[in-house]
Amino acid sequence: MHETYHKLLDRVRDLGRLSSVKALLDWDQEVMMPARGVEARAQQVALLAGLEHEWLAGDEMKRLLDGAKFDASDEDAAVNARETRRLHERSARVPKDLVEEIARQTTLAREVWVKARDTSDFAHFAPMLTKLVELKTRVAQAIGFETEPYEALVDEFEPGARVAEIERTFSALRDAVAPLVKRVLAAKRRPDESILARTFPKERQVAFARRMAEALRYDFDAGRIDVSAHPFCTTIGGYGDVRVTTRYHENNLSSSVFGILHEVGHALYELGLPAEHMFTPLAQPTSLGIHESQSRLWENFIGRSREFWECHYAELQRAFPEALGNVSLDDFHRAVNAVRPSLIRVEADELTYNLHITVRFEIERALFTGALAVRDVPGAWNEKMERLVGVRPPDDRRGCLQDIHWSIGAFGYFPTYALGNLYAAQFYEKACADLGDLPSRIRRGDLAPLLTWLRENIHRHGQRYRAADLVRRVTGKPLSVEPFVRYATSKFEAIYR
Amino acid sequence: MHETYHKLLDRVRDLGRLSSVKALLDWDQEVMMPARGVEARAQQVALLAGLEHEWLAGDEMKRLLDGAKFDASDEDAAVNARETRRLHERSARVPKDLVEEIARQTTLAREVWVKARDTSDFAHFAPMLTKLVELKTRVAQAIGFETEPYEALVDEFEPGARVAEIERTFSALRDAVAPLVKRVLAAKRRPDESILARTFPKERQVAFARRMAEALRYDFDAGRIDVSAHPFCTTIGGYGDVRVTTRYHENNLSSSVFGILHEVGHALYELGLPAEHMFTPLAQPTSLGIHESQSRLWENFIGRSREFWECHYAELQRAFPEALGNVSLDDFHRAVNAVRPSLIRVEADELTYNLHITVRFEIERALFTGALAVRDVPGAWNEKMERLVGVRPPDDRRGCLQDIHWSIGAFGYFPTYALGNLYAAQFYEKACADLGDLPSRIRRGDLAPLLTWLRENIHRHGQRYRAADLVRRVTGKPLSVEPFVRYATSKFEAIYR
Numbered sequence: 001m002h003e004t005y006h007k008l009l010d011r012v013r014d015l016g017r018l019s020s021v022k023a024l025l026d027w028d029q030e031v032m033m034p035a036r037g038v039e040a041r042a043q044q045v046a047l048l049a050g051l052e053h054e055w056l057a058g059d060e061m062k063r064l065l066d067g068a069k070f071d072a073s074d075e076d077a078a079v080n081a082r083e084t085r086r087l088h089e090r091s092a093r094v095p096k097d098l099v100e101e102i103a104r105q106t107t108l109a110r111e112v113w114v115k116a117r118d119t120s121d122f123a124h125f126a127p128m129l130t131k132l133v134e135l136k137t138r139v140a141q142a143i144g145f146e147t148e149p150y151e152a153l154v155d156e157f158e159p160g161a162r163v164a165e166i167e168r169t170f171s172a173l174r175d176a177v178a179p180l181v182k183r184v185l186a187a188k189r190r191p192d193e194s195i196l197a198r199t200f201p202k203e204r205q206v207a208f209a210r211r212m213a214e215a216l217r218y219d220f221d222a223g224r225i226d227v228s229a230h231p232f233c234t235t236i237g238g239y240g241d242v243r244v245t246t247r248y249h250e251n252n253l254s255s256s257v258f259g260i261l262h263e264v265g266h267a268l269y270e271l272g273l274p275a276e277h278m279f280t281p282l283a284q285p286t287s288l289g290i291h292e293s294q295s296r297l298w299e300n301f302i303g304r305s306r307e308f309w310e311c312h313y314a315e316l317q318r319a320f321p322e323a324l325g326n327v328s329l330d331d332f333h334r335a336v337n338a339v340r341p342s343l344i345r346v347e348a349d350e351l352t353y354n355l356h357i358t359v360r361f362e363i364e365r366a367l368f369t370g371a372l373a374v375r376d377v378p379g380a381w382n383e384k385m386e387r388l389v390g391v392r393p394p395d396d397r398r399g400c401l402q403d404i405h406w407s408i409g410a411f412g413y414f415p416t417y418a419l420g421n422l423y424a425a426q427f428y429e430k431a432c433a434d435l436g437d438l439p440s441r442i443r444r445g446d447l448a449p450l451l452t453w454l455r456e457n458i459h460r461h462g463q464r465y466r467a468a469d470l471v472r473r474v475t476g477k478p479l480s481v482e483p484f485v486r487y488a489t490s491k492f493e494a495i496y497r
Numbered sequence: 498m499h500e501t502y503h504k505l506l507d508r509v510r511d512l513g514r515l516s517s518v519k520a521l522l523d524w525d526q527e528v529m530m531p532a533r534g535v536e537a538r539a540q541q542v543a544l545l546a547g548l549e550h551e552w553l554a555g556d557e558m559k560r561l562l563d564g565a566k567f568d569a570s571d572e573d574a575a576v577n578a579r580e581t582r583r584l585h586e587r588s589a590r591v592p593k594d595l596v597e598e599i600a601r602q603t604t605l606a607r608e609v610w611v612k613a614r615d616t617s618d619f620a621h622f623a624p625m626l627t628k629l630v631e632l633k634t635r636v637a638q639a640i641g642f643e644t645e646p647y648e649a650l651v652d653e654f655e656p657g658a659r660v661a662e663i664e665r666t667f668s669a670l671r672d673a674v675a676p677l678v679k680r681v682l683a684a685k686r687r688p689d690e691s692i693l694a695r696t697f698p699k700e701r702q703v704a705f706a707r708r709m710a711e712a713l714r715y716d717f718d719a720g721r722i723d724v725s726a727h728p729f730c731t732t733i734g735g736y737g738d739v740r741v742t743t744r745y746h747e748n749n750l751s752s753s754v755f756g757i758l759h760e761v762g763h764a765l766y767e768l769g770l771p772a773e774h775m776f777t778p779l780a781q782p783t784s785l786g787i788h789e790s791q792s793r794l795w796e797n798f799i800g801r802s803r804e805f806w807e808c809h810y811a812e813l814q815r816a817f818p819e820a821l822g823n824v825s826l827d828d829f830h831r832a833v834n835a836v837r838p839s840l841i842r843v844e845a846d847e848l849t850y851n852l853h854i855t856v857r858f859e860i861e862r863a864l865f866t867g868a869l870a871v872r873d874v875p876g877a878w879n880e881k882m883e884r885l886v887g888v889r890p891p892d893d894r895r896g897c898l899q900d901i902h903w904s905i906g907a908f909g910y911f912p913t914y915a916l917g918n919l920y921a922a923q924f925y926e927k928a929c930a931d932l933g934d935l936p937s938r939i940r941r942g943d944l945a946p947l948l949t950w951l952r953e954n955i956h957r958h959g960q961r962y963r964a965a966d967l968v969r970r971v972t973g974k975p976l977s978v979e980p981f982v983r984y985a986t987s988k989f990e991a992i993y994r
Binding site for chain 2: 017018020028034035036038039040048224239241278279
């Protein structure tokens with residue numbers, strides 16, 4: 001290894017270590033920290049964030065990047081240099097005062113948004129949203145883009161993604177899903193979702209969530225499950241320390257069961273990144289869309305399949321005999337797959353979920369082309385919800401104020417959720433083809449071959465391939481909506497007949 | 498405030514923040530981290546330790562210290578500058594390769610010590626101990642000292658302490674305590690310690706430990722109790738986040754009850770440091786001896802007093818009716834104050850504990866003057882134990898290999914334990930005089946006045962005064978053994994008649 005590249009790699013690893021310490025500060029704050037620790041925590045986070053920016057954006061990093069020599073055949077070095085340069089340039093191009101202004105405004109905006117949402121008062125949030133769109137437009141201009149400012153923002157979360165391409169994909173998806181949703185909603189036979197809102201004592205949910213994590217082969221020597229207000233997964237120590245959280249509500253079984261399957265799906269991706277490259281881009285997830293594909297694959301494609309519950313339903317009934325003793329496997333399976341146009345994204349079913357995303361994608365994009373004014377967001381939101389999902393929000397609390405993302409400046413994040421669903425379907429179809437009779441393996445609880453397949457084909461590559469290339473490489477085809485449509489059609493026609 | 502001093506203070510605060518992040522890494526490792534996170538954790542700690550050393554010992558800090566101007570009347574600035582310069586100089590004087598060599602050797606030594614202790618094989622540990630004494634002698638020489646190398650090492654933990662002074666104090670203490678121990682051991686009436694080894698279910702110990710912490714007014718909005726192999730207290734977020742740990746053994750009530758009183762005593766000190774000076778020397782403990790005085794005051798002077806259990810014993814009996822239902826308050830009080838010469842320091846009673854420390858102090862000192870060779874440590878240990886404590890260790894596992902301190906290079910740490918006991922006695926005697934009828938307050942559970950007194954007289958000063966000055970300032974007298982001897986004589990003569 002050339003010494004120049006070795007120096008760069010040392011710095012890159014230090015950056016990874018620093019960022020993982022920040023992850024611990026965040027995890028601790030959400031899960032463990034006593035309330036009065038908040039002032040010190042803010043100072044600790046600010047110190048490390050400042051250092052991180054200095055190390056990433058500074059001249060020293062530029063010198064290391066410009067000076068790093070490595071053999072043309074050294075693919076690992078090429079990936080680490082490429083991805084570090086990408087982050088360096090994104091970071092170095094944005095002026096420090098703009099970064100600080102955004103940090104200030106989002107701190108304020110989050111408070112304003114909470115109040116606006118709670119009182120369903122969009123006018124209260126509108127000036128902040130205007131300000132944030134303006135600031136993020138300046139960020140996009142500083143970073144640069146080929147087509148439209150929104151693309152530079154999406155690129156933060158889904159490197160290399162093209163907005164026009166996403167638009168075509170979402171449009172094809174909508175065209176294919178809409179008639180399916182219509183048929184499902186016309187079906188006479190409706191699932192009884194109320195069984196999931198019976199009484200499920202917390203401590204038994206805790207034990208069952210742990211069992212679900214074990215069923216997915218989550219390694220508790222390399223992770224933990226804790227409780228937090230909003231479930232998340234975070235990597236604190238590379239391949240050896242990836243933690244998830246969930247929440248337990250006595251009258252909501254889905255929240256903990258599918259929440260844990262989702263977060264453990266994220267964790268399995270992080271745990272499958274190559275240990276020998278810890279703290280470098282080769283051991284980082286390649287995009288949020290690919291990350292979400294892993295969580296949704298385990299949550300939905302496996303976790304909501306009939307085969308999975310053929311394996312685990314008896315155990316679930318034993319855990320909650322009062323609530324589920326008289327509920328058949330079929331009724332349970334239908335309940336966890338109920339399709340119902342609804343107002344809230346995070347509660348949406350597999351079929352309508354992507355339509356919620358399309359609403360947000362179209363609105364974000366229009367805000368940054370200038371085609372949509374901030375004051376017109378609620379109207380546009382409600383019109384699109386009615387047209388795409390089939391329900392009209394009665395207020396902005398359950399409409400355009402429901403998500404935290406804009407208040408923290410995360411524009412361009414939403415599309416990665418729907419892309420994740422599509423990647424998941426395309427990967428899963430290929431895994432089924434490669435692994436032979438996957439359904440009967442799932443029925444036996446034998447999930448190891450699927451995990452091995454995911455590690456081999458997806459996890460171990462880290463950032464070696466951009467999302468679009470990874471999909472092509474793994475499945476032999478570019479991303480398309482067809483695998484998802486095939487999966488959804490077959491699944492929901494069987495459930496709804 | 499002069500701009501030059503302001504810049505220094507910014508740097509000092511950043512150092513404090515960095516060090517508090519390291520405290521979180523340590524806490525998490527002991528309490529939360531999954532086993533396989535250890536490799537990443539070692540790298541994270543090494544990164545921050547390196548940064549800390551660079552910031553503290555580097556030329557930039559020297560420039561800031563040399564350039565800092567402040568008004569002669571600004572006592573706060575003088576303290577912060579004095580204490581920061583002290584740390585800077587200690588740190589800058591020790592060559593980097595020596596620091597790294599010690600880090601390497603102690604990592605090895607800890608493993609070697611564990612094995613040597615478990616097999617009671619001093620010869621296995623001796624070469625490491627020789628190496629560490631040699632390295633630490635070089636550290637002492639680099640730092641500088643007036644009298645003997647050991648003084649520079651003690652100074653790390655008890656700034657300003659003089660070895661000859663400690664020797665005089667320990668010798669006076671031994672002379673006064675020895676006849677008392679003799680009288681106590683001659684007493685006919687022996688406490689029945691076996692009642693503390695009955696069955697105390699863990700979950701009820703957890704609840705009772707929490708109640709004890711509340712009784713001492715530990716604020717759970719600024720702290721937590723968790724479980725770890727070795728109990729400790731750590732400050733993660735200044736006045737707002739000070740956490741303690743303990744351990745629960747079903748057949749050992751003392752371990753959790755007095756363990757929690759001890760650690761909460763430490764925590765109350767940290768929580769009483771002035772919030773407005775967070776992350777500066779004015780909000781740091783002034784010495785380990787003073788720290789220990791706070792833990793021992795709450796654990797022993799309060800927690801093992803008859804008045805404390807007059808207040809809490811009924812509650813303890815309700816928590817453990819099977820074990821304590823038929824045990825009188827008197828018998829319980831005697832059991833938790835049983836005096837018995839024993840081999841293990843951490844299990845020693847209040848009277849003989851300080852004699853264990855004297856053994857270690859004399860041996861450490863002799864190792865660094867060269868009067869004692871490493872190979873002669875076991876013999877010296879056993880001879881001193883027999884002469885001072887009255888028992889001769891049958892093997893080195895229960896003799897000179899019992900403590901971890903030497904294996905981690907912490908020479909000069911032991912004396913702070915006994916100094917803590919003496920400071921505690923002198924402070925407590927003064928608090929009793931100032932507060933009037935403290936015993937009847939304790940009996941009523943009214944501990945607030947004592948905590949207020951400690952905050953006012955000790956906690957709020959941070960590092961404003963060195964330990965010896967603080968004692969003189971608070972009690973009007975230099976440190977002496979008399980308050981401890983008065984306390985111990987009165988207490989144990991009452992118990993043993």
